[in-house]
Amino acid sequence: MQIRCDVRLFVLLLTAFWLGWNAEPALAQAGAGAGVASGYDPRLTFAPLTLPQPVNGYRSSNGSPGPNYWQNEADYELHASLDTEAKQLSTTEIITYTNNSPDVLPSLWVQVEQNIYRKDSRSRVANGGARRRRGGDEAGPTPSTEGYVFDSVEIEQGKQTVKAEYLVDDTRMQIRLATPLSGHGGQLKIHIKYHYAIPGVWGGRTSWGATKSGEIYDMAQWYPRMCVYDDLRGWDTLPYIGAEFYLEYGHFDYFVTAPTAMIVAGSGELVNPKEVLTKTEMERLEQARNSDKTVFIRTPAEVSDPTSRPKQGGTLTWHFHMDHTRDVVWSASPVFVWDAAKINLPDGKKSLAMSVYPPESVGPDAWDKSTEYTKDTIERFSKHWYPYPWPTAVSIAGFSSGMEYPGVVFDGVEDKGPFFFWLTAHEFGHTWFPMIVGSNERRHAFMDEGFNTFIDIEESAEYAGGKYGPKRDLEYSAGGEPPDMILKVLDNAEAGTLMMPADSYPEQLGHPVSYFKGAYGMVLLREQILGPERFDWAFRKYIKDWAFKHPSPSDFFRAMESEGGEDLSWFWRGWYLNNWKYDVAVDKVEGSVVTISNRGQLVLPTPVEVRFKSGEKLRVTLPVETWLQKGTYTWTLEDKAPIGEVVVDPDHVLPDDDRSNNDKKLE
Incomplete structure (x- = not known):
């Protein structure tokens, strides 16, 4: 989002x-x-x-x-190289695709979402030439890129690897197979070599931009990803217009080669810390794994210290691994401050909350609190709903802000105060919907945004005794x-x-x-x-x-x-x-007889409170069956004491369309 x-x-x-x-x-x-x-x-x-x-x-x-439920699987091996001079990403990708469906597949559909930045993309036309962020705010006339440039696409099937026949249409690619892929566990590999120009800040969910200290690269939708083939529609190939994603689960190994000066933070576990971190950073990282308080891995003062990197000049390759995920993302910058703390999970398990951000984001009500917010949110949701499944949870300050991915959220460099808390809680709440429960965000946004907005109420109410609630x-x-x-x-x-x-x-x-x-x-x-x-x-x-x-x-x-x-x-x-209205009214009160009507088409259990002139109160809840046959209900009270007022929905908890008819007062 x-x-x-x-x-x-x-x-x-x-x-x-x-x-x-x-x-x-x-x-x-x-x-x-x-x-x-x-x-x-x-x-x-x-x-x-x-x-x-x-x-x-x-x-x-x-x-x-x-x-008989089945689900296909997509495993990825990715070798990416970041060129900060040319602002280009080049990648070699291997997708191992397993067809667990009962169907034979004559072709495969792949999402190529960098093509949303092309001048001729459907998104650009649909949005009137301007990229629109979620919520409808217009980003203005946008530059463009050529999207994915494919150097080669090959299919490895059995013992043969052959050049693939493929067709690119907007943000989808169809690969037509010479030998159809059998069902019930049939498997093949797709080999893709590609490069693309990285969008600037205008890219929205993927971008590069410059802070006061240096550049930050937020890399999302950075590799071709398999479309979902399911029992509902077969291939689900809705184009990428701006709404979010529907992806298969699998295992990921990805390697990011970047200039040595850069810190790379990404989804999953860093496999090779000895190759990319200093001895001091590894020791601090180990300390953080067992600390409930935030520990600096790289301090603000060390950002400008060349010895905070294991060598000078050239490049380093960062290797990450993540299991049972539908996606991975990463960010790279030479100016990242880095801190971390332990996440306590149910059954004695642990994960690691981490934050990376530039020095200008430091502040007591800003990114100093990021790891604490992350830790608290994930611990609470893990206890209440379902345990967090991954080894790390990383909050990244950059320019693709207000967006969530498995194990990573991108937030803003200038975020602070209550806003930053709400944003962090909401974005990490998306871990449960749709990262764990993998609903189709492009078709059913309420199962993603609505469910998550609902659960993040809890975090606001309970963090620090309700500080932000x-x-x-x-x-x-x-x-x-x-x-x-x-x-x-x-x-x-x-x-x-x-x-x-x-x-x-x-x-x-x-x-x-x-x-x-x-x-x-x-x-x-x-x-x-x-x-x-x-x-x-x-x-x-x-x-x-x-x-x-x-x-x-x-x-x-x-x-x-x-x-x-x-x-x-x-x-x-x-x-x-439907979008039906709810409107329940108190029509009249005559002695101990109260007449209530349902004037909308929506029904809900409805609290009604009778306030007697003596000061006593009687409250009942009318069940939905009250309106099963008709829209008017006549309630004769056993208590014949004089009534002063009758109120529908006295606590204002229901979506009543017209509150002017919710109460009737008697002289």
């Missing part, structure tokens, strides 16, 4: 969602039958629901992988009115549904829908519909079942229903498949 320029909007909008300030786009159901004019038709809300993806041998009715519990402004911005952004018929492809949201609507509505849906599920005990049990099982696999939205829906113990068709239909 690219959220650099809109994270403050992110916090404000998210706060408003939690308070129920959102006004959903109008119900777009024409000719649906009786009740639509008044805003509610139970035949729509409670109609039988067929989920988009069917149950079969690959995907079970309880939302878990089926007995609570993230969703700001008080109403004077008079109880929501910010105009929320109404303008969300009360919009063009917002689309949570099920729309990520690239299809118009301009500023991507974040409000996929991030905030996606996260608020999870809060409603946990706190209002299932309750924490049932929700947490079901969600943890979903994460465990789909760790390093590819779930669909239907798998998630079924998992939460099966283990949560509720038929939630009405919620999936209203919140995810």
